[in-house]
Every structure is written in structure tokens, then in C-alpha cells.
Amino acid sequence: MLKSLLIQNFVLIDHLDIRFNDSFTVITGETGAGKSIILGALSLVLGQRADTRSIKSSEDKCVIEAVFNISAYDLESFFLENDLEYDAETCILRRELFASGKSRAFVNDSPASLIAVKELGNRLIDIHSQHQNLLLADNKFQLRVVDVMARNEPLLLSYRKEYAHYHSLKKKLKDLTEKAFQSKRDEDYIRFQLQELDDARLISGEQETLEKEQEVLSHAEEIKGALYKINERLNGDEKGGVAYIKEALTIAENLQRYYPKANEIAERLRSAFIDLNDLASETDAGKEDIEFNPERLQWVNERLNTLYSLQQKHKLPTTDELIALQETYRLQLKEIDSFDEQIEALSAQSEAAYRSLLEIAARLSEQRRKAADTISSQLVSNLSLLGMANTRFRIDFIPKNEPESDGMDEVRFMFSANKSGELERVAQTASGGEISRLMLCIKAMIAGFTALPAIIFDEVDMGVSGEIADKMGIIMQELGAKMQVIAITHLPQIASKGKEHYFVYKEDTAEYTLTQIRKLSPEERITEVARMLSGATLTDASIANARELLKL
Numbered sequence: 001m002l003k004s005l006l007i008q009n010f011v012l013i014d015h016l017d018i019r020f021n022d023s024f025t026v027i028t029g030e031t032g033a034g035k036s037i038i039l040g041a042l043s044l045v046l047g048q049r050a051d052t053r054s055i056k057s058s059e060d061k062c063v064i065e066a067v068f069n070i071s072a073y074d075l076e077s078f079f080l081e082n083d084l085e086y087d088a089e090t091c092i093l094r095r096e097l098f099a100s101g102k103s104r105a106f107v108n109d110s111p112a113s114l115i116a117v118k119e120l121g122n123r124l125i126d127i128h129s130q131h132q133n134l135l136l137a138d139n140k141f142q143l144r145v146v147d148v149m150a151r152n153e154p155l156l157l158s159y160r161k162e163y164a165h166y167h168s169l170k171k172k173l174k175d176l177t178e179k180a181f182q183s184k185r186d187e188d189y190i191r192f193q194l195q196e197l198d199d200a201r202l203i204s205g206e207q208e209t210l211e212k213e214q215e216v217l218s219h220a221e222e223i224k225g226a227l228y229k230i231n232e233r234l235n236g237d238e239k240g241g242v243a244y245i246k247e248a249l250t251i252a253e254n255l256q257r258y259y260p261k262a263n264e265i266a267e268r269l270r271s272a273f274i275d276l277n278d279l280a281s282e283t284d285a286g287k288e289d290i291e292f293n294p295e296r297l298q299w300v301n302e303r304l305n306t307l308y309s310l311q312q313k314h315k316l317p318t319t320d321e322l323i324a325l326q327e328t329y330r331l332q333l334k335e336i337d338s339f340d341e342q343i344e345a346l347s348a349q350s351e352a353a354y355r356s357l358l359e360i361a362a363r364l365s366e367q368r369r370k371a372a373d374t375i376s377s378q379l380v381s382n383l384s385l386l387g388m389a390n391t392r393f394r395i396d397f398i399p400k401n402e403p404e405s406d407g408m409d410e411v412r413f414m415f416s417a418n419k420s421g422e423l424e425r426v427a428q429t430a431s432g433g434e435i436s437r438l439m440l441c442i443k444a445m446i447a448g449f450t451a452l453p454a455i456i457f458d459e460v461d462m463g464v465s466g467e468i469a470d471k472m473g474i475i476m477q478e479l480g481a482k483m484q485v486i487a488i489t490h491l492p493q494i495a496s497k498g499k500e501h502y503f504v505y506k507e508d509t510a511e512y513t514l515t516q517i518r519k520l521s522p523e524e525r526i527t528e529v530a531r532m533l534s535g536a537t538l539t540d541a542s543i544a545n546a547r548e549l550l551k552l
Contacts, residue, residue: 001454001484002125003090006065007041009056012515018502019519022069024480026495027488027517028528029504034515035488038504039458042066043127045095047118050103057512062097068124073453075123082116084108091124093117125454128439136413136435136442137427143368143411146395148446150371152364156406159360163405166353173346180339187336194329197322200306207307207319214300220292227287234280242280245273354403361408368409369397375445382441382475387468388434392416394423436460437472444475447482454484461491473497492532496549501525522552 007016012034029035044050045064055062068091079086085108094106095117105117136142147156216223235242249269255262310322372395383391398410414423415430415438430438440460461472473494479485480499489495501520506513520528526546527538534542 001069002486003067003069005038005042005045005067006063007038008064009059009062010041010044010064011037011054011056012506012513013037013041014056014512014514016515016517018517020484020486021500022484023499024477024485024487024497025500025502026498027486027502027504028490028495028532029517030506031490033504033506034517035504037515038517039127039456039488042125042456044097045093046121046125046127047105047114049114050095050097052097052099052101055097055099060099063094065092065094067092070124073123075120078120078123079107082112082120083110084112084116085110091120093121123453125456126443127456127458128443128460136430136439137425139410139412140406142395142413143406143409145442145446146368146371146375146411147406148449149375150367151449152367155360155364155367159357159364159407160405162353162357162360163403166350166357166403169346169350169353173343173350176339176343176346180336180343183332183336183339187333190329190332190336194326194333197310197326197329200310200322202307202319202323202326204320204323207304210300210304210307214297214304216290217293217297217300220290224287224290224292227283227290231280231283231287234276234283240280242273242276245269245276249273357403358408361403364407365397365399365409368407368411372397378445379438379441382444383437385471386437386441386475387464387471388417388437390417390419392419392423433462433464436462437464437468440472440475444479447479454486455479457485457487457489459488459490461487461489461494465491466493469493490532492529492546492549495532496525496529496546501528503528522550525550526552 001022002020004020005016005018007013007018009015016038018038027035027038040048040054041064044054045066069089070087070091071089075091076086076088078084087108090108092106092108094109096104096106105112105114107117107120147153232240234240249266252262252266252269256266307319307322311317311319314322314325316322316325376393376395379393380391383393392415394414396412396414398412400408400410402408413426415426415434416423417430417434426435426438440457443455457476461469464472469491470493473491474497476485476487476494477497487494487498495501501524502517503520503524504515504517507516508514526543529546529549530538530542533545
């Protein structure tokens with residue numbers, strides 16, 4: 001419910017702080033006094049687009065703040081989804097407009113987008129005006145009315161869950177089918193590439209080994225000659241280095257008897273002799289191992305050319321990466337071969353989900369049709385009380401070809417205000433006054449079935465008077481026993497039904513004309529209702545009539 005509305009520097013309003021109760025409140029005032037300005041301020045804080053012309057003349061900033069009690073609305077998930085500060089009891093909406101054109105919106109002091117504020121506002125308060133009556137022509141709105149009366153919320157939740165599941169499967173199946181089609185087109189190419197890589201018999205690390213072997217084979221004669229020379233220098237027939245070191249070792253050993261340092265010299269020469277002797281043996285054996293083999297060199301060159309060619313073709317620098325690509329191709333072909341099985345399994349799941357969806361949709365349709373007769377008879381009865389005694393009303397159901405997010409029913413409200421003639425769609429046959437009364441009856445009817453947001457009726461009583469206005473006031477009063485109702489009205493019959501009564505008026509100061517509002521006392525209410533009955537001149541009869549209407 002709306003607990004309070006603070007307005008500062010908005011159009012003709014300097015400062016207003018209005019407190020509301022939780023039942024039926026009426027707002028009255030002369031035409032042009034500023035009732036629509038107050039409603040405009042409320043619309044602004046609920047997310048309507050701003051206009052800098054709304055800022056009071058000579059002021060730089062306008063502030064509007066609405067405080068709601070939200071304990072009955074279960075809005076925690078909305079606040080979490082929109083990253084807003086949540087309080088289980090209170091929600092504060094604030095809108096700030098600046099003369100510079102800048103505008104800011106806040107929810108519980110957290111900055112918020114207008115989209116989020118508007119969505120939240122729609123859940124908190126319903127401003128019912130002549131313009132909103134256009135909703136009655138909306139098939140989605142008509143279907144929501146039927147679902148509320150049929151108490152379909154649990155079944156709708158189940159249906160929407162299955163609907164989302166079914167469409168998820170459909171999307172997966174579509175994506176998989178497209179992927180399979182594309183892969184089938186690429187299959188021959190992948191098989192050819194894989195076969196080429198398989199034929200190459202790739203081995204990890206082979207390239208590095210072959211490149212080293214290629215170097216050796218390409219320089220076999222040079223290597224063999226160099227090793228021969230090294231061996232000759234170390235252990236040649238004409239006294240190589242090994243023989244000289246061995247001779248020096250013998251001399252050093254003989255010197256040890258009378259020269260102590262000769263021990264170290266001998267040891268070092270012995271170590272050098274052993275190393276060089278081993279090295280001589282290795283180089284001698286090595287030159288025998290090196291052999292110029294043109295056939296092997298040709299094979300190595302051809303093998304490396306094969307590897308280089310594959311690397312260049314696939315734009316990969318190493319054999320290991322070619323092997324990884326080979327494995328990728330192998331997995332792709334395995335997946336292609338399994339596509340038919342995957343599609344078949346997914347199709348079966350999708351068909352099962354579709355059958356389940358149709359079953360829930362059928363139950364939904366059945367409950368809607370059962371509720372339709374009750375809705376029709378109740379609306380006709382209530383409209384009769386509002387002076388539309390010849391009303392005929394029927395709900396038509398047109399089956400949809402495929403399930404949609406709200407089921408498989410299109411609903412049409414068929415209406416006639418006369419005893420004879422064909423029933424036609426509400427928007428095509430009902431007048432503005434008839435639609436206003438029909439909407440009032442609909443909202444009064446569904447209020448007992450769901451937690452509706454607070455309702456503001458903005459002069460929906462236009463075009464009615466007398467007994468009919470009295471009946472409309474009774475309906476609003478009864479509605480106010482279940483929820484917060486605020487009515488802006490020109491009719492004394494409706495104004496007298498309010499639990500609280502606010503009066504909007506203009507006040508002239510030396511500089512400005514300001515819109516003001518005040519809560520009326522019981523005596524002031526008598527005067528205001530009497531004025532609404534007789535005009536500017538109050539009479540004893542109008543005062544007595546006002547007392548009777550107010551039961552005071």
C-alpha cells in the first residue's frame with residue numbers, strides 16, 4: 001500500500017506531504033485545482049519519463065518520494081534480480097529532476113534504472129484511468145483475468161516450467177541438427193585430412209631426431225676426416241699427444257723420490273693420460289661409425305620434406321601439433337558418426353516434453369473454461385447493479401495451433417449492452433462509460449482472488465451519476481475492505497463512501513498560485529459533499545443530503 005507521498009517543487013506544488021490509510025480514500029476538488037498534478041507527480045516517481053517543465057518556476061530541483069508498505073507482495077526476488085536494497089516491510093521510491101535536464105531515480109536510496117522502477121511501480125500501484133481502460137481490449141489482460149478467477153497460478157507455474165524445458169530442448173535439437181548438417185558437409189574434407197596425417201605415421205619427437213641425423217649424414221666425410229685427425233694428434237704412429245703425456249708421467253714418477261711436488265704433477269699427468277687415452281679410443285671408434293650413406297640421407301630428406309609440407313599446409317610449427325590436429329580430426333569424425341544417435345535421443349526427449357506440455361495446456365484450458373461461466377454471470381450481475389441491466393457477456397476461447405508461454409488459448413471478451421444483437425468484442429462495441437464500469441467490476445471481482453496492488457481510480461466515474469454513482473461507490477468501498485483504494489472523483493455519492501477524504505485546492509500567495517491538499521474533518525466533509533451536490537451555494541437541503549450520504 002502507498003503510505004505517503006512527498007512532493008517538492010513540482011509544477012504548482014511547493015511542498016506537500018500526504019499520508020494515506022490502507023482502505024478507501026477519496027480525493028476531491030474543483031476542476032483545475034491540481035488533482036491531476038498530484039497524480040502526475042505519483043506517475044513520475046513510478047517511472048514515467050521526466051520533463052524539465054514539471055519543475056516549479058524559479059526552482060532548480062524537484063523531488064518526489066513515495067513510501068510503500070510491501071510486506072504482502074513477496075518482492076524479494078525482484079530486488080535481488082535488479083541488485084536493489086531489499087527491506088521486507090518498506091520500499092521508498094524517489095525521483096529527482098534538475099533544471100539542467102538531468103533526472104535520477106532511487107529505490108531504497110540505491111540508484112535504479114527507470115525500467116526497473118517502472119516494473120516495480122506496476123507491482124505496487126495500479127493507476128486506473130480512462131486511458132487504462134484500453135487494457136480491456138488486450139487479449140493477454142483478458143486471459144490474466146480468467147486465470148486469476150480460475151486460480152490457475154500453480155498450474156501456470158508448472159506449465160511455464162515445462163514450456164521453458166520444451167523450448168530449451170527444441171533449441172538444443174535445432175543447434176545440433178545445424179551442427180550435424182555443417183559437419184556432414186565437412187566430413188569428406190576431414191576424412192581426407194586425417195587420412196593424409198595417418199599415412200604420414202607421425203611420431204612425437206621424430207622431426208628433431210631426423211634433423212640431427214640429417215646434419216650428420218650431410219657432413220659425413222668432414223666429420224670422419226676431423227675425427228681421424230684428432231685421433232692422429234692424440235695417438236698417431238709418430239708419437240701423438242698420448243705418448244708424450246705417458247713419457248712425461250714416467251719422468252714425474254721417477255722424480256717423486258727427491259722432489260715432493262712431483263706427486264701432484266704425476267697425479268695430474270696420470271688423469272690427463274687416462275682422459276686423452278679414452279678420447280683417442282672414442283675418436284678412433286667414432287670415425288669408423290661415421291659412414292656416408294646417400295640412400296639414408298635421401299630417405300631422411302624426403303621424410304623431413306613430408307613433415308615440413310604438412311606443417312606448412314596446416315600452419316603448424318611442430319610435429320607434436322600435427323599429432324594434436326590428427327587427434328582433433330579423429331574426435332570430429334567420431335562425433336559426426338554419433339550425431340544421428342544424439343539427434344534421435346534429443347528428438348525423443350523433445351517429443352516427450354511436448355506431450356507433457358500439451359497435457360498441462362489441456363488441464364489449463366479446462367480450468368479456464370470452467371471459470372468462464374462464473375466470470376460471465378458475476379460480471380453481468382454486478383453490471384446490472386451499475387445500471388446496465390441488459391448486459392450480455394460471454395468469454396470465447398479460440399485454440400492456438402501451437403503452445404505459447406501462457407497456454408494454448410486465445411481469450412475474447414464478447415459484450416453487448418442490449419438484449420438483442422450479436423455479441424462483439426468489448427473494444428468494438430462498449431462505450432467509454434460502459435468500459436469504465438466493466439473494468440471496475442472486473443477489478444472488484446478479482447480482488448478477492450489475488451493480492452492486487454493498490455488501486456487509484458482517476459475519475460472513472462465520468463458520465464455516471466445518481467444511483468449508479470452510489471453503486472460504484474459501494475463497489476469501491478467493498479474493494480477498499482480488501483486492499484488500498486484511492487478514488488479521485490467529482491461525484492458526492494462516491495466521495496461519501498471514503499474512509500478518509502482529502503481536498504485539493506489552490507492558494508494564492510504574493511508571488512505564486514500553489515496547489516495544496518488537506519485531510520478533511522467530519523464537519524469539513526459535510527461541507528465538501530454538500531458543495532459537490534449543490535455547487536458554490538450551500539443550502540440546508542444539500543447539507544442535510546450530505547449528512548445522509550455520510551451517515552453523520
